[in-house]
Amino acid sequence: MSFSAFFPFTYPLFKWCDDTWLCNAIKATTWVFPLTETIHILALVVLLGSILLLDLRLLGLGARKFTPFRISNELRTYIGCSLVLILVTGWILFMAEPLKAYDNMAFLPKMILLVSAIVFHYTIFRKASNIDTPTIPLIAKFGAVLSLALWFGIGVMGRAIGFV
Numbered sequence: 001m002s003f004s005a006f007f008p009f010t011y012p013l014f015k016w017c018d019d020t021w022l023c024n025a026i027k028a029t030t031w032v033f034p035l036t037e038t039i040h041i042l043a044l045v046v047l048l049g050s051i052l053l054l055d056l057r058l059l060g061l062g063a064r065k066f067t068p069f070r071i072s073n074e075l076r077t078y079i080g081c082s083l084v085l086i087l088v089t090g091w092i093l094f095m096a097e098p099l100k101a102y103d104n105m106a107f108l109p110k111m112i113l114l115v116s117a118i119v120f121h122y123t124i125f126r127k128a129s130n131i132d133t134p135t136i137p138l139i140a141k142f143g144a145v146l147s148l149a150l151w152f153g154i155g156v157m158g159r160a161i162g163f164v
Contacts (some may be wrong), residue, residue: 004103017098026096033096040089044155047082050075051121051151054129058136058144068140069132083118105164110157117150 003010017023026032056062057071094101101107128143 001108002103002105003101003108006108011102014098014102017095020095022092022095023098026092033093036089036092036096040086040093043082043085043089044158046078047086048151048155050078050082051147055144055148058128058131058140060136060141064134067132067134068129068136072129079121101161104161106157106160110154110161113150113153113157117147117154120147120150 003014053063054068054071054075057064057066057068063071125143125147128140131137131140
């Protein structure tokens with residue numbers, strides 16, 4: 001499932017990105033892409049670690065002394081900053097190889113998962129993580145499982161981009 005297979009009309013956009021000065025500047029250096037990718041992965045680790053702590057609490061598997069609300073408040077800055085950093089570095093990584101992304105079978109699923117995870121996290125999941133009681137409703141546990149699936153799916157698809 002790639003942009004080229006499902007959305008062939010987007011090729012001019014990807015081609016335009018490939019012809020920009022930013023794409024050419026990144027391709028002309030040897031250090032921008034690996035440095036950006038390193039920052040991208042480190043930010044992903046912070047994001048996934050923070051999400052994991054909150055989701056495990058919602059599942060009743062960790063940090064039982066704290067309510068999900070308290071953990072959510074403590075981690076909100078880490079989640080927000082790492083997400084912004086991931087989006088910025090991801091955009092730079094995309095701009096380095098837009099035509100590769102156009103034909104890549106993992107890029108479109110990653111983008112679908114990313115949009116889904118962000119929307120889910122800042123709407124439905126936010127409500128589930130604001131529980132300020134020790135007992136967790138079943139629907140919040142389901143939200144935690146869905147959250148883990150979305151965020152880790154993004155990481156898996158991101159890793160797959162280099163291999164497909």
